[in-house]
Amino acid sequence: xxxxxxxxxxxxxxxxxxxxxxxxxxxxxxxxxxxxxxxxxxxxxxxxxxxxxxxxxxxxxxxxxxxxxxxxxxxxxxxxxxxxxxxxxxxxxxxxxxxxxxxxxxxxxxxxxxxxxxxxxxxxxxxxxxxxxxxxxxxxxxxxxxxxxxxxxxxxxxxxxxxxxxxxxxxxxxxxxxxxxxxxxxxxxxxxxxxxxxxxxxxxxxxxxxxxxxxxxxxxxxxxxxxxxxxxxxxxxxxxxxxxxxxxxxxxxxxxxxxxxxxxxxxxxxxxxxxxxxxxxxxxxxxxxxxxxxxxxxxxxxxxxxxxxxxxxxxxxxxxxxxxxxxxxxxxxxxxxxxxxxxxxxxxxxxxxxxxxxxxxxxxxxxxxxxxxxxxxxxxxxxxxxxxxxxxxxxxxxxxxxxxxxxxxxxxxxxxxxxxxxxxxxxxxxxxxxxxxxxxxxxxxxxxxxxxxxxxxxxxxx
Numbered sequence: 001x002x003x004x005x006x007x008x009x010x011x012x013x014x015x016x017x018x019x020x021x022x023x024x025x026x027x028x029x030x031x032x033x034x035x036x037x038x039x040x041x042x043x044x045x046x047x048x049x050x051x052x053x054x055x056x057x058x059x060x061x062x063x064x065x066x067x068x069x070x071x072x073x074x075x076x077x078x079x080x081x082x083x084x085x086x087x088x089x090x091x092x093x094x095x096x097x098x099x100x101x102x103x104x105x106x107x108x109x110x111x112x113x114x115x116x117x118x119x120x121x122x123x124x125x126x127x128x129x130x131x132x133x134x135x136x137x138x139x140x141x142x143x144x145x146x147x148x149x150x151x152x153x154x155x156x157x158x159x160x161x162x163x164x165x166x167x168x169x170x171x172x173x174x175x176x177x178x179x180x181x182x183x184x185x186x187x188x189x190x191x192x193x194x195x196x197x198x199x200x201x202x203x204x205x206x207x208x209x210x211x212x213x214x215x216x217x218x219x220x221x222x223x224x225x226x227x228x229x230x231x232x233x234x235x236x237x238x239x240x241x242x243x244x245x246x247x248x249x250x251x252x253x254x255x256x257x258x259x260x261x262x263x264x265x266x267x268x269x270x271x272x273x274x275x276x277x278x279x280x281x282x283x284x285x286x287x288x289x290x291x292x293x294x295x296x297x298x299x300x301x302x303x304x305x306x307x308x309x310x311x312x313x314x315x316x317x318x319x320x321x322x323x324x325x326x327x328x329x330x331x332x333x334x335x336x337x338x339x340x341x342x343x344x345x346x347x348x349x350x351x352x353x354x355x356x357x358x359x360x361x362x363x364x365x366x367x368x369x370x371x372x373x374x375x376x377x378x379x380x381x382x383x384x385x386x387x388x389x390x391x392x393x394x395x396x397x398x399x400x401x402x403x404x405x406x407x408x409x410x411x412x413x414x415x416x417x418x419x420x421x422x423x424x425x426x427x428x429x430x431x432x433x434x435x436x437x438x439x440x441x442x443x444x445x446x447x448x449x450x451x452x453x454x455x456x457x458x459x460x461x462x
Contacts, residue, residue: 122185
Protein backbone atom coordinates (compact mmCIF):
# COMPACT_ATOMS: atom_id res chain seq x y z
CA UNK A 1 0.00 0.00 0.00
CA UNK A 2 1.24 3.46 -0.85
CA UNK A 3 1.54 5.50 2.31
CA UNK A 4 -0.31 8.75 2.71
CA UNK A 5 2.82 10.88 3.03
CA UNK A 6 4.38 9.15 0.03
CA UNK A 7 1.31 10.07 -2.00
CA UNK A 8 1.66 13.70 -0.99
CA UNK A 9 5.33 13.77 -1.96
CA UNK A 10 4.81 11.86 -5.21
CA UNK A 11 1.85 13.81 -6.53
CA UNK A 12 2.48 17.20 -4.94
CA UNK A 13 -1.14 17.32 -3.88
CA UNK A 14 -1.44 19.76 -1.00
CA UNK A 15 0.57 22.65 0.39
CA UNK A 16 3.87 21.04 -0.63
CA UNK A 17 2.75 21.64 -4.25
CA UNK A 18 2.23 25.39 -4.10
CA UNK A 19 1.90 25.97 -7.82
CA UNK A 20 -0.98 23.57 -8.39
CA UNK A 21 -2.94 25.09 -5.55
CA UNK A 22 -2.06 28.64 -6.56
CA UNK A 23 -3.11 27.99 -10.16
CA UNK A 24 -6.37 26.50 -8.94
CA UNK A 25 -6.92 29.55 -6.73
CA UNK A 26 -6.10 31.86 -9.63
CA UNK A 27 -8.69 30.24 -11.88
CA UNK A 28 -11.29 30.11 -9.12
CA UNK A 29 -10.81 33.81 -8.35
CA UNK A 30 -10.94 34.52 -12.08
CA UNK A 31 -14.19 32.57 -12.34
CA UNK A 32 -15.62 34.37 -9.32
CA UNK A 33 -14.60 37.72 -10.79
CA UNK A 34 -16.25 36.92 -14.13
CA UNK A 35 -19.45 35.89 -12.39
CA UNK A 36 -19.40 39.13 -10.41
CA UNK A 37 -18.85 41.21 -13.56
CA UNK A 38 -21.74 39.44 -15.30
CA UNK A 39 -23.97 40.04 -12.29
CA UNK A 40 -23.08 43.74 -12.23
CA UNK A 41 -23.72 44.11 -15.97
CA UNK A 42 -27.09 42.37 -15.91
CA UNK A 43 -28.15 44.20 -12.75
CA UNK A 44 -27.24 47.59 -14.24
CA UNK A 45 -28.71 46.68 -17.62
CA UNK A 46 -32.00 45.09 -16.49
CA UNK A 47 -32.62 46.43 -12.99
CA UNK A 48 -33.94 44.35 -10.07
CA UNK A 49 -36.92 42.87 -11.97
CA UNK A 50 -34.97 41.80 -15.06
CA UNK A 51 -32.14 40.50 -12.90
CA UNK A 52 -34.72 38.47 -10.97
CA UNK A 53 -36.03 36.79 -14.12
CA UNK A 54 -32.55 36.05 -15.45
CA UNK A 55 -31.59 34.45 -12.13
CA UNK A 56 -34.81 32.42 -12.26
CA UNK A 57 -33.75 31.03 -15.65
CA UNK A 58 -30.29 30.03 -14.42
CA UNK A 59 -31.78 28.41 -11.32
CA UNK A 60 -34.30 26.50 -13.44
CA UNK A 61 -31.45 25.16 -15.56
CA UNK A 62 -29.80 23.99 -12.35
CA UNK A 63 -33.02 22.15 -11.44
CA UNK A 64 -32.97 20.28 -14.78
CA UNK A 65 -29.34 19.27 -14.38
CA UNK A 66 -29.64 16.64 -11.59
CA UNK A 67 -31.84 14.39 -13.76
CA UNK A 68 -29.28 14.46 -16.54
CA UNK A 69 -26.00 15.59 -15.02
CA UNK A 70 -25.96 13.01 -12.21
CA UNK A 71 -24.65 10.37 -14.61
CA UNK A 72 -21.66 12.59 -15.39
CA UNK A 73 -20.55 12.14 -11.77
CA UNK A 74 -19.69 8.53 -12.63
CA UNK A 75 -16.98 9.67 -15.08
CA UNK A 76 -14.23 10.58 -12.53
CA UNK A 77 -15.39 7.75 -10.24
CA UNK A 78 -15.34 5.17 -13.04
CA UNK A 79 -11.98 6.29 -14.44
CA UNK A 80 -10.08 6.66 -11.17
CA UNK A 81 -11.73 4.29 -8.69
CA UNK A 82 -13.09 1.59 -11.01
CA UNK A 83 -10.19 1.89 -13.48
CA UNK A 84 -12.55 1.83 -16.46
CA UNK A 85 -11.72 2.97 -20.00
CA UNK A 86 -12.33 6.76 -20.29
CA UNK A 87 -13.82 6.31 -23.78
CA UNK A 88 -16.31 3.66 -22.61
CA UNK A 89 -17.22 5.57 -19.47
CA UNK A 90 -17.81 8.81 -21.37
CA UNK A 91 -19.88 7.28 -24.18
CA UNK A 92 -22.03 5.32 -21.72
CA UNK A 93 -22.76 8.28 -19.47
CA UNK A 94 -23.39 10.42 -22.55
CA UNK A 95 -25.99 7.84 -23.62
CA UNK A 96 -28.09 8.61 -20.54
CA UNK A 97 -27.56 12.33 -21.08
CA UNK A 98 -28.82 12.04 -24.66
CA UNK A 99 -31.96 10.14 -23.65
CA UNK A 100 -32.98 12.51 -20.88
CA UNK A 101 -31.93 15.84 -22.33
CA UNK A 102 -33.70 15.05 -25.60
CA UNK A 103 -37.01 14.94 -23.71
CA UNK A 104 -36.38 18.31 -22.05
CA UNK A 105 -35.25 19.93 -25.29
CA UNK A 106 -38.15 18.48 -27.30
CA UNK A 107 -40.72 19.75 -24.77
CA UNK A 108 -39.08 23.21 -24.89
CA UNK A 109 -39.32 23.23 -28.70
CA UNK A 110 -42.95 22.08 -28.67
CA UNK A 111 -44.06 24.89 -26.32
CA UNK A 112 -42.11 27.56 -28.23
CA UNK A 113 -45.19 28.85 -30.16
CA UNK A 114 -46.89 29.69 -26.86
CA UNK A 115 -43.97 31.85 -25.69
CA UNK A 116 -42.60 33.28 -28.95
CA UNK A 117 -44.72 36.44 -29.19
CA UNK A 118 -44.57 37.20 -25.46
CA UNK A 119 -40.81 36.74 -25.51
CA UNK A 120 -40.26 39.32 -28.26
CA UNK A 121 -42.51 41.73 -26.43
CA UNK A 122 -40.02 41.60 -23.58
CA UNK A 123 -42.56 40.44 -21.02
CA UNK A 124 -40.91 37.57 -19.14
CA UNK A 125 -42.96 35.20 -17.02
CA UNK A 126 -42.06 32.41 -14.62
CA UNK A 127 -43.21 29.81 -17.19
CA UNK A 128 -40.99 31.44 -19.82
CA UNK A 129 -38.03 31.02 -17.49
CA UNK A 130 -38.52 27.23 -17.61
CA UNK A 131 -38.83 27.32 -21.41
CA UNK A 132 -35.57 29.24 -21.97
CA UNK A 133 -33.73 26.99 -19.50
CA UNK A 134 -35.02 23.96 -21.43
CA UNK A 135 -33.59 25.32 -24.69
CA UNK A 136 -30.19 25.74 -23.03
CA UNK A 137 -30.20 22.31 -21.36
CA UNK A 138 -28.47 20.17 -24.05
CA UNK A 139 -25.66 22.69 -24.53
CA UNK A 140 -25.04 23.32 -20.82
CA UNK A 141 -25.09 19.64 -19.94
CA UNK A 142 -22.71 18.59 -22.71
CA UNK A 143 -20.29 21.09 -21.20
CA UNK A 144 -20.83 19.51 -17.77
CA UNK A 145 -20.03 16.04 -19.11
CA UNK A 146 -16.85 17.24 -20.78
CA UNK A 147 -15.61 18.96 -17.62
CA UNK A 148 -16.24 15.75 -15.68
CA UNK A 149 -14.21 13.85 -18.25
CA UNK A 150 -11.34 16.33 -17.98
CA UNK A 151 -11.51 16.07 -14.17
CA UNK A 152 -11.39 12.28 -14.38
CA UNK A 153 -8.29 12.52 -16.57
CA UNK A 154 -6.72 14.88 -13.98
CA UNK A 155 -6.21 17.57 -16.62
CA UNK A 156 -6.63 20.38 -14.11
CA UNK A 157 -5.38 23.20 -16.32
CA UNK A 158 -7.94 22.32 -18.99
CA UNK A 159 -10.61 21.88 -16.35
CA UNK A 160 -9.97 25.39 -15.04
CA UNK A 161 -10.12 26.83 -18.54
CA UNK A 162 -13.38 25.09 -19.35
CA UNK A 163 -14.94 26.09 -16.04
CA UNK A 164 -14.37 29.77 -16.81
CA UNK A 165 -15.39 29.50 -20.46
CA UNK A 166 -19.11 30.30 -20.25
CA UNK A 167 -18.48 33.18 -17.85
CA UNK A 168 -15.92 34.64 -20.27
CA UNK A 169 -18.14 34.26 -23.35
CA UNK A 170 -21.26 35.81 -21.86
CA UNK A 171 -19.58 39.15 -21.10
CA UNK A 172 -18.90 40.25 -24.73
CA UNK A 173 -22.31 38.88 -25.74
CA UNK A 174 -24.04 41.05 -23.13
CA UNK A 175 -21.94 44.03 -24.21
CA UNK A 176 -23.16 43.39 -27.76
CA UNK A 177 -26.72 43.22 -26.47
CA UNK A 178 -26.23 46.62 -24.83
CA UNK A 179 -25.55 48.22 -28.23
CA UNK A 180 -28.93 47.06 -29.59
CA UNK A 181 -32.27 48.94 -29.11
CA UNK A 182 -32.66 50.32 -25.62
CA UNK A 183 -36.34 49.73 -24.84
CA UNK A 184 -36.70 47.67 -21.67
CA UNK A 185 -38.38 44.79 -23.53
CA UNK A 186 -35.53 44.70 -26.04
CA UNK A 187 -32.97 44.68 -23.23
CA UNK A 188 -34.65 41.66 -21.67
CA UNK A 189 -34.88 39.75 -24.98
CA UNK A 190 -31.32 40.40 -26.10
CA UNK A 191 -29.87 39.62 -22.67
CA UNK A 192 -31.69 36.28 -22.58
CA UNK A 193 -30.45 35.53 -26.11
CA UNK A 194 -26.89 36.41 -25.09
CA UNK A 195 -27.17 34.07 -22.12
CA UNK A 196 -28.42 31.22 -24.33
CA UNK A 197 -25.76 31.88 -26.98
CA UNK A 198 -22.99 31.69 -24.36
CA UNK A 199 -24.00 28.10 -23.58
CA UNK A 200 -24.21 27.16 -27.26
CA UNK A 201 -20.69 28.46 -27.91
CA UNK A 202 -19.36 26.88 -24.71
CA UNK A 203 -20.72 23.46 -25.69
CA UNK A 204 -19.10 23.66 -29.13
CA UNK A 205 -15.68 24.47 -27.67
CA UNK A 206 -16.10 21.79 -25.00
CA UNK A 207 -16.93 19.23 -27.70
CA UNK A 208 -13.67 20.01 -29.51
CA UNK A 209 -11.69 19.65 -26.26
CA UNK A 210 -13.36 16.30 -25.50
CA UNK A 211 -12.45 14.87 -28.89
CA UNK A 212 -8.89 16.18 -29.03
CA UNK A 213 -7.81 16.12 -25.39
CA UNK A 214 -9.92 13.27 -24.05
CA UNK A 215 -9.72 11.19 -27.23
CA UNK A 216 -13.37 10.19 -26.92
CA UNK A 217 -16.30 10.02 -29.29
CA UNK A 218 -19.27 12.36 -28.88
CA UNK A 219 -21.58 9.64 -30.14
CA UNK A 220 -23.68 8.35 -27.19
CA UNK A 221 -23.20 4.59 -27.03
CA UNK A 222 -23.88 2.42 -23.99
CA UNK A 223 -21.29 -0.20 -23.14
CA UNK A 224 -23.10 -3.30 -21.86
CA UNK A 225 -20.50 -3.99 -19.19
CA UNK A 226 -21.04 -0.52 -17.69
CA UNK A 227 -24.71 0.11 -18.41
CA UNK A 228 -26.21 -1.25 -15.18
CA UNK A 229 -23.51 0.19 -12.95
CA UNK A 230 -23.75 3.68 -14.46
CA UNK A 231 -27.56 3.53 -14.34
CA UNK A 232 -27.57 2.52 -10.67
CA UNK A 233 -24.94 5.10 -9.70
CA UNK A 234 -26.62 7.91 -11.64
CA UNK A 235 -30.07 7.13 -10.27
CA UNK A 236 -28.81 7.16 -6.70
CA UNK A 237 -26.96 10.40 -7.25
CA UNK A 238 -29.80 12.11 -9.15
CA UNK A 239 -31.96 12.26 -6.03
CA UNK A 240 -29.15 13.70 -4.00
CA UNK A 241 -28.20 16.24 -6.66
CA UNK A 242 -31.84 17.31 -7.09
CA UNK A 243 -32.11 17.88 -3.36
CA UNK A 244 -28.77 19.73 -3.48
CA UNK A 245 -30.09 22.14 -6.11
CA UNK A 246 -33.40 22.58 -4.29
CA UNK A 247 -31.55 23.24 -1.05
CA UNK A 248 -29.08 25.49 -2.85
CA UNK A 249 -31.75 27.73 -4.34
CA UNK A 250 -34.92 27.17 -2.31
CA UNK A 251 -34.43 30.51 -0.58
CA UNK A 252 -34.45 32.33 -3.94
CA UNK A 253 -37.67 30.62 -5.02
CA UNK A 254 -39.29 31.40 -1.67
CA UNK A 255 -38.37 35.07 -2.09
CA UNK A 256 -39.64 34.96 -5.70
CA UNK A 257 -43.03 33.41 -4.88
CA UNK A 258 -43.68 34.95 -1.47
CA UNK A 259 -42.33 38.47 -1.95
CA UNK A 260 -41.92 39.09 -5.70
CA UNK A 261 -39.56 39.12 -8.65
CA UNK A 262 -38.07 42.55 -7.88
CA UNK A 263 -37.04 41.55 -4.36
CA UNK A 264 -35.80 38.24 -5.81
CA UNK A 265 -33.56 40.22 -8.17
CA UNK A 266 -32.13 42.17 -5.25
CA UNK A 267 -31.72 38.99 -3.20
CA UNK A 268 -29.95 37.28 -6.13
CA UNK A 269 -27.10 39.78 -5.78
CA UNK A 270 -26.57 38.69 -2.16
CA UNK A 271 -26.51 35.06 -3.32
CA UNK A 272 -24.12 35.72 -6.20
CA UNK A 273 -21.57 37.59 -4.11
CA UNK A 274 -21.76 35.21 -1.14
CA UNK A 275 -21.44 32.17 -3.42
CA UNK A 276 -18.09 33.46 -4.64
CA UNK A 277 -16.73 31.81 -1.48
CA UNK A 278 -17.53 28.44 -3.06
CA UNK A 279 -15.07 29.22 -5.86
CA UNK A 280 -12.42 29.65 -3.18
CA UNK A 281 -13.31 26.54 -1.18
CA UNK A 282 -13.39 24.28 -4.24
CA UNK A 283 -9.88 25.25 -5.39
CA UNK A 284 -8.00 22.93 -3.04
CA UNK A 285 -10.60 20.17 -3.40
CA UNK A 286 -10.17 20.27 -7.17
CA UNK A 287 -6.45 19.58 -6.84
CA UNK A 288 -6.91 16.46 -4.69
CA UNK A 289 -10.22 15.08 -5.97
CA UNK A 290 -8.76 12.42 -8.26
CA UNK A 291 -6.53 11.20 -5.42
CA UNK A 292 -9.54 10.98 -3.09
CA UNK A 293 -11.04 8.56 -5.62
CA UNK A 294 -7.97 6.47 -6.39
CA UNK A 295 -6.27 6.03 -3.00
CA UNK A 296 -7.04 3.24 -0.57
CA UNK A 297 -9.83 4.19 1.83
CA UNK A 298 -7.58 4.88 4.84
CA UNK A 299 -5.17 7.06 2.89
CA UNK A 300 -8.09 8.81 1.20
CA UNK A 301 -9.67 9.65 4.56
CA UNK A 302 -6.38 11.15 5.78
CA UNK A 303 -6.09 13.20 2.59
CA UNK A 304 -9.71 14.37 2.94
CA UNK A 305 -9.16 15.43 6.56
CA UNK A 306 -6.03 17.36 5.63
CA UNK A 307 -7.82 19.04 2.73
CA UNK A 308 -10.65 19.94 5.11
CA UNK A 309 -8.26 21.74 7.47
CA UNK A 310 -6.45 23.64 4.71
CA UNK A 311 -9.77 24.62 3.14
CA UNK A 312 -10.88 25.93 6.52
CA UNK A 313 -7.81 28.20 6.69
CA UNK A 314 -8.42 29.53 3.17
CA UNK A 315 -12.11 30.09 3.88
CA UNK A 316 -11.47 31.91 7.17
CA UNK A 317 -9.09 34.34 5.46
CA UNK A 318 -11.51 34.80 2.55
CA UNK A 319 -14.45 35.33 4.91
CA UNK A 320 -12.67 38.24 6.61
CA UNK A 321 -11.80 39.80 3.24
CA UNK A 322 -15.38 39.40 1.99
CA UNK A 323 -16.85 41.09 5.07
CA UNK A 324 -14.43 43.99 4.75
CA UNK A 325 -14.53 44.62 0.99
CA UNK A 326 -17.69 43.25 -0.59
CA UNK A 327 -20.22 45.62 1.00
CA UNK A 328 -18.39 48.54 -0.66
CA UNK A 329 -18.27 46.62 -3.95
CA UNK A 330 -22.03 45.99 -3.82
CA UNK A 331 -22.80 49.65 -3.09
CA UNK A 332 -20.53 51.04 -5.82
CA UNK A 333 -20.92 48.41 -8.53
CA UNK A 334 -24.60 47.51 -8.32
CA UNK A 335 -26.01 50.87 -7.28
CA UNK A 336 -28.42 52.02 -4.61
CA UNK A 337 -31.31 49.90 -5.97
CA UNK A 338 -29.44 46.79 -4.81
CA UNK A 339 -28.26 48.11 -1.42
CA UNK A 340 -31.01 46.11 0.41
CA UNK A 341 -29.08 42.96 -0.58
CA UNK A 342 -26.41 43.76 2.04
CA UNK A 343 -28.26 42.33 5.05
CA UNK A 344 -28.98 38.94 3.37
CA UNK A 345 -25.36 38.93 2.18
CA UNK A 346 -24.03 39.31 5.73
CA UNK A 347 -26.23 36.42 6.87
CA UNK A 348 -25.53 34.09 3.92
CA UNK A 349 -21.74 34.39 4.02
CA UNK A 350 -20.96 32.10 7.02
CA UNK A 351 -23.49 29.55 5.77
CA UNK A 352 -21.78 29.39 2.37
CA UNK A 353 -18.41 28.94 4.10
CA UNK A 354 -19.77 25.95 6.04
CA UNK A 355 -21.19 24.48 2.84
CA UNK A 356 -17.76 24.77 1.22
CA UNK A 357 -16.24 22.78 4.09
CA UNK A 358 -19.04 20.22 3.97
CA UNK A 359 -18.40 19.68 0.25
CA UNK A 360 -14.87 18.48 1.05
CA UNK A 361 -16.30 15.69 3.21
CA UNK A 362 -19.21 14.76 0.93
CA UNK A 363 -16.78 14.29 -1.98
CA UNK A 364 -15.27 11.46 0.09
CA UNK A 365 -18.68 9.77 0.38
CA UNK A 366 -19.33 9.82 -3.38
CA UNK A 367 -15.86 9.53 -4.93
CA UNK A 368 -14.25 7.13 -2.44
CA UNK A 369 -17.07 5.22 -0.74
CA UNK A 370 -19.43 5.35 -3.74
CA UNK A 371 -22.37 6.10 -1.40
CA UNK A 372 -24.42 8.97 -2.83
CA UNK A 373 -27.32 7.95 -0.56
CA UNK A 374 -25.58 9.76 2.29
CA UNK A 375 -25.91 13.00 0.34
CA UNK A 376 -29.64 12.41 -0.10
CA UNK A 377 -30.07 12.22 3.66
CA UNK A 378 -27.98 15.35 4.21
CA UNK A 379 -29.85 17.41 1.65
CA UNK A 380 -33.29 16.16 2.69
CA UNK A 381 -32.70 17.21 6.30
CA UNK A 382 -31.38 20.59 5.18
CA UNK A 383 -34.32 21.25 2.82
CA UNK A 384 -36.90 20.42 5.48
CA UNK A 385 -35.16 22.56 8.08
CA UNK A 386 -34.85 25.41 5.56
CA UNK A 387 -38.59 25.39 4.82
CA UNK A 388 -39.58 25.09 8.48
CA UNK A 389 -37.24 27.91 9.52
CA UNK A 390 -38.43 30.08 6.64
CA UNK A 391 -42.02 29.71 7.84
CA UNK A 392 -40.82 30.73 11.29
CA UNK A 393 -38.54 33.66 10.40
CA UNK A 394 -40.64 34.99 7.52
CA UNK A 395 -44.16 33.83 8.36
CA UNK A 396 -44.19 34.45 12.11
CA UNK A 397 -41.42 36.97 12.75
CA UNK A 398 -41.81 38.83 9.41
CA UNK A 399 -38.06 39.06 8.82
CA UNK A 400 -38.54 39.21 5.04
CA UNK A 401 -35.66 38.21 2.76
CA UNK A 402 -33.25 38.37 5.71
CA UNK A 403 -35.26 35.65 7.44
CA UNK A 404 -34.96 33.41 4.39
CA UNK A 405 -31.20 34.00 4.31
CA UNK A 406 -31.01 33.05 8.00
CA UNK A 407 -33.00 29.87 7.32
CA UNK A 408 -30.65 28.95 4.48
CA UNK A 409 -27.48 29.50 6.52
CA UNK A 410 -28.97 27.37 9.30
CA UNK A 411 -29.67 24.62 6.75
CA UNK A 412 -26.04 24.74 5.64
CA UNK A 413 -24.94 24.52 9.27
CA UNK A 414 -27.00 21.35 9.62
CA UNK A 415 -25.40 19.83 6.48
CA UNK A 416 -21.95 20.72 7.83
CA UNK A 417 -22.62 19.17 11.24
CA UNK A 418 -24.05 15.91 9.85
CA UNK A 419 -21.25 15.62 7.26
CA UNK A 420 -18.64 15.89 10.02
CA UNK A 421 -20.51 13.26 12.06
CA UNK A 422 -20.78 10.83 9.10
CA UNK A 423 -17.14 11.27 8.12
CA UNK A 424 -15.80 10.71 11.60
CA UNK A 425 -18.08 7.70 12.10
CA UNK A 426 -17.18 6.11 8.74
CA UNK A 427 -13.42 6.65 9.11
CA UNK A 428 -13.05 6.56 12.93
CA UNK A 429 -11.24 9.87 12.60
CA UNK A 430 -11.13 12.08 15.69
CA UNK A 431 -13.57 15.05 15.41
CA UNK A 432 -11.16 17.22 17.39
CA UNK A 433 -8.25 16.31 15.12
CA UNK A 434 -10.34 17.15 12.08
CA UNK A 435 -10.46 20.81 13.10
CA UNK A 436 -6.91 21.29 14.45
CA UNK A 437 -3.94 21.93 12.16
CA UNK A 438 -1.25 19.29 12.58
CA UNK A 439 2.37 20.28 13.42
CA UNK A 440 3.63 19.55 9.89
CA UNK A 441 0.78 21.63 8.43
CA UNK A 442 1.66 24.57 10.67
CA UNK A 443 5.24 24.15 9.50
CA UNK A 444 4.09 24.32 5.89
CA UNK A 445 2.33 27.64 6.52
CA UNK A 446 5.38 29.02 8.32
CA UNK A 447 7.56 27.90 5.43
CA UNK A 448 5.24 29.53 2.89
CA UNK A 449 5.05 32.73 4.93
CA UNK A 450 8.84 32.78 5.25
CA UNK A 451 9.30 32.46 1.49
CA UNK A 452 6.81 35.25 0.80
CA UNK A 453 8.45 37.50 3.42
CA UNK A 454 11.89 36.79 1.98
CA UNK A 455 10.74 37.73 -1.53
CA UNK A 456 9.17 40.96 -0.30
CA UNK A 457 12.38 41.93 1.52
CA UNK A 458 14.43 41.33 -1.59
CA UNK A 459 12.09 43.60 -3.57
CA UNK A 460 12.40 46.33 -0.91
CA UNK A 461 16.19 46.12 -1.02
CA UNK A 462 16.13 46.64 -4.78
